[in-house]
Amino acid sequence: MRDFISERARAIPPSGIRKFFDLALSMEGVISLGVGEPDFATPWNICESGIYSIEQGGTSYTSNRGLKPLLEALSRYLREHYSLAYAPESELIITTGVSEALDIAIRAVVNPGDEVLVTEPIYVSYPPCVTLAGGRAVPVPCPADGQFRLKPDCLMEKVTGKSKVLIINFPNNPTGAVMRREDLKGIADIVTDHDLLLISDEVYAELTYDGSHVSPAAIGDLHERTITLNGFSKAYAMTGWRIGYLCAPRELCDAALKIHQYVMLCAPAMAQVAALEAIRNGEEEKDRMVREYRVRRNLFVEALNRIGLECHVPEGAFYAFPSVEGTGLSDTEFAEQLLKEERVAVVPGSVFGDGAAGHLRCAYAVSRKDLGEAVLRMERFMGRLKA
Amino acid sequence: MDEKDLLLLHLLEENSRLGAEELAAMTEISPADVKCRIAELENERIIRRYATVVDWEKAGDGEVSAIIELKVSPERDFGYDRIAERIARFNQVRALRLITGAYDLQLVVTGKNMQDVARFVSEHIAPMDRIRETATHIIMKTYKENGDSFFEREGAERLPYSF
Numbered sequence: 150m151r152d153f154i155s156e157r158a159r160a161i162p163p164s165g166i167r168k169f170f171d172l173a174l175s176m177e178g179v180i181s182l183g184v185g186e187p188d189f190a191t192p193w194n195i196c197e198s199g200i201y202s203i204e205q206g207g208t209s210y211t212s213n214r215g216l217k218p219l220l221e222a223l224s225r226y227l228r229e230h231y232s233l234a235y236a237p238e239s240e241l242i243i244t245t246g247v248s249e250a251l252d253i254a255i256r257a258v259v260n261p262g263d264e265v266l267v268t269e270p271i272y273v274s275y276p277p278c279v280t281l282a283g284g285r286a287v288p289v290p291c292p293a294d295g296q297f298r299l300k301p302d303c304l305m306e307k308v309t310g311k312s313k314v315l316i317i318n319f320p321n322n323p324t325g326a327v328m329r330r331e332d333l334k335g336i337a338d339i340v341t342d343h344d345l346l347l348i349s350d351e352v353y354a355e356l357t358y359d360g361s362h363v364s365p366a367a368i369g370d371l372h373e374r375t376i377t378l379n380g381f382s383k384a385y386a387m388t389g390w391r392i393g394y395l396c397a398p399r400e401l402c403d404a405a406l407k408i409h410q411y412v413m414l415c416a417p418a419m420a421q422v423a424a425l426e427a428i429r430n431g432e433e434e435k436d437r438m439v440r441e442y443r444v445r446r447n448l449f450v451e452a453l454n455r456i457g458l459e460c461h462v463p464e465g466a467f468y469a470f471p472s473v474e475g476t477g478l479s480d481t482e483f484a485e486q487l488l489k490e491e492r493v494a495v496v497p498g499s500v501f502g503d504g505a506a507g508h509l510r511c512a513y514a515v516s517r518k519d520l521g522e523a524v525l526r527m528e529r530f531m532g533r534l535k536a
Numbered sequence: 537m538d539e540k541d542l543l544l545l546h547l548l549e550e551n552s553r554l555g556a557e558e559l560a561a562m563t564e565i566s567p568a569d570v571k572c573r574i575a576e577l578e579n580e581r582i583i584r585r586y587a588t589v590v591d592w593e594k595a596g597d598g599e600v601s602a603i604i605e606l607k608v609s610p611e612r613d614f615g616y617d618r619i620a621e622r623i624a625r626f627n628q629v630r631a632l633r634l635i636t637g638a639y640d641l642q643l644v645v646t647g648k649n650m651q652d653v654a655r656f657v658s659e660h661i662a663p664m665d666r667i668r669e670t671a672t673h674i675i676m677k678t679y680k681e682n683g684d685s686f687f688e689r690e691g692a693e694r695l696p697y698s699f
């Protein structure tokens with residue numbers, strides 16, 4: 150038989166934590182700080198409207214672009230909250246999560262051989278999506294001593310004649326880093342000067358704790374060369390509903406829409422109805438969840454520093470990214486031993502790129518009770534390491 | 537009242553046993569400041585008291601509660617306030633509100649059993665001056681109280697890891 154697997158499929162790596170996954174599943178009583186999703190159930194008013202729409206027979210395809218009222222509500226929301234101007238009928242697409250939005254955005258703009266600059270530590274999906282589109286992902290380091298922010302000089306070092314796209318994600322998974330307006334301005338100049346396209350994954354925008362989120366497309370002339378991605382998974386605890394959206398100037402949006410219509414057709418109809426409820430009446434519950442994440446962050450980050458795992462204060466998302474330096478273990482060894490000995494699951498930083506090694510991604514999207522217990526176990530583990 | 541006071545109130549409403557140290561870490565202010573703010577909130581009677589939400593049914597205490605609605609003729613100059621104050625003095629009355637609709641006052645009354653509640657209403661509340669009509673609804677089961685749901689539901693299973 151021939152070898153049927155394509156070169157591109159072969160080129161993308163398997164999941165970096167398969168081994169941990171299987172191990173954790175075989176154990177009892179594991180507290181997982183390894184999960185990149187809210188621990189809250191979707192607020193009930195949102196669930197209710199999804200259920201009601203099914204009862205009403207709303208189970209067909211929607212238009213490719215998405216439900217009109219949802220597109221309109223999003224357009225208004227983006228204008229009011231982030232000063233972003235996107236026309237609902239031509240510059241927005243409802244997608245099956247940010248995951249799909251990311252894929253179609255990349256495929257809409259990347260030619261074989263193009264270099265795509267990606268910040269590192271990096272969300273695990275970006276390089277494989279670039280590879281599948283025939284491009285080459287080029288990591289740009291965002292080290293701990295710069296609060297994991299993207300710095301103009303680090304970016305400049307990686308820009309070449311082949312660079313075409315820069316993908317950023319702030320608030321960041323896995324570091325929780327946030328870019329301030331000044332930080333973005335420096336990046337904007339480089340993007341414009343080198344005629345790059347910016348893809349900005351803002352799925353954690355609502356989870357910004359100190360100050361408010363600044364959307365790059367609202368800065369200077371970036372709008373015309375930016376694809377903004379966002380979604381409902383994190384802010385409204387809706388990961389399983391699979392709703393995200395892509396925003397871009399018309400020509401770019403048209404290209405992405407062509408791909409979307411052939412590979413996805415449309416996002417789930419009932420989930421779009423639920424998302425509309427989230428946009429219309431989800432603010433209070435969202436704020437309550439954000440308040441709770443912030444309280445947990447404060448407790449958790451203080452505890453990490455106290456037990457000897459140095460950690461910067463993440464200003465957004467729900468991840469802490471402490472360093473394991475000084476423990477005598479690599480991030481992978483630390484994560485594996487911590488799981489085996491104390492039944493706490495965390496993700497080793499190196500999963501998020503070589504430049505992220507030496508750290509652990511700990512998601513604090515777990516109850517305060519579990520978070521407290523996880524800290525006790527980690528403290529015990531650290532005590533044994535020092536002894 | 538600022539944002540930090542509001543956050544303290546939310547945290548304490550959920551769990552009044554949180555200590556100053558813990559609250560300080562949660563709210564990004566110093567423990568001394570936490571104590572000072574809480575004292576102020578207590579002084580101003582914004583914090584009324586620190587209580588516990590009990591599922592009495594589960595505790596096996598056979599107390600009975602009822603919602604009593606009253607039609608009341610308001611008094612000149614005082615409206616409903618004076619009569620409400622008299623009613624509120626009874627220990628049996630756990631909650632008392634002025635409401636819109638067909639009735640004027642709504643009470644939550646508890647007693648050892650149904651007869652106890654009925655007797656209290658007929659002997660102490662109904663005969664009061666200015667009470668024109670009463671309606672008694674025995675509470676058969678409490679599903680949710682003070683924002684706490686008494687349903688025990690298993691959360692859906694989450695994966696141990698996801699990106």
Ligand SMILES: Cc1ncc(COP(=O)(O)O)c(C=O)c1O
Nearest residue numbers: 185246247248272322380382699
């Ligand atoms: C940075 C980032 N982008 C995208 C996603 C995927 O989100 P969605 O559920 O909308 O596909 C995640 C989920 O973990 C993420 O962390």
